[in-house]
Amino acid sequence: MSKRLPARPDLDWYRKSAKKKVAELRQTxxxxxxxxxxxxxxxxxxxxxxRQLKEHIEGAQADALFN
Numbered sequence: 001m002s003k004r005l006p007a008r009p010d011l012d013w014y015r016k017s018a019k020k021k022v023a024e025l026r027q028t029x030x031x032x033x034x035x036x037x038x039x040x041x042x043x044x045x046x047x048x049x050x051r052q053l054k055e056h057i058e059g060a061q062a063d064a065l066f067n
Contacts, residue, residue: 002046009057017041018050 022037038050047053 003044005045005057005060009060011054011057011061014041014053014057 018034018038018041021040022032022034025032025037025040035050042048042050042053045053047056
């Protein structure tokens with residue numbers, strides 16, 4: 001089951017979350033890269049890539065500015 005994004009998601013929060021995730025993943029695999037952690041965070045929220053998650057959040061932030 002995917003985690004839901006809040007009504008006003010903050011991309012910086014998800015970036016920090018991915019950095020924490022990479023630290024966790026490196027405990028079992030020291031060669032883990034940030035992109036792998038970003039993908040894991042995106043998939044936790046139902047997106048197939050970090051780029052899709054990022055675009056969705058940026059779109060939500062733009063909508064919030066104009067509404």
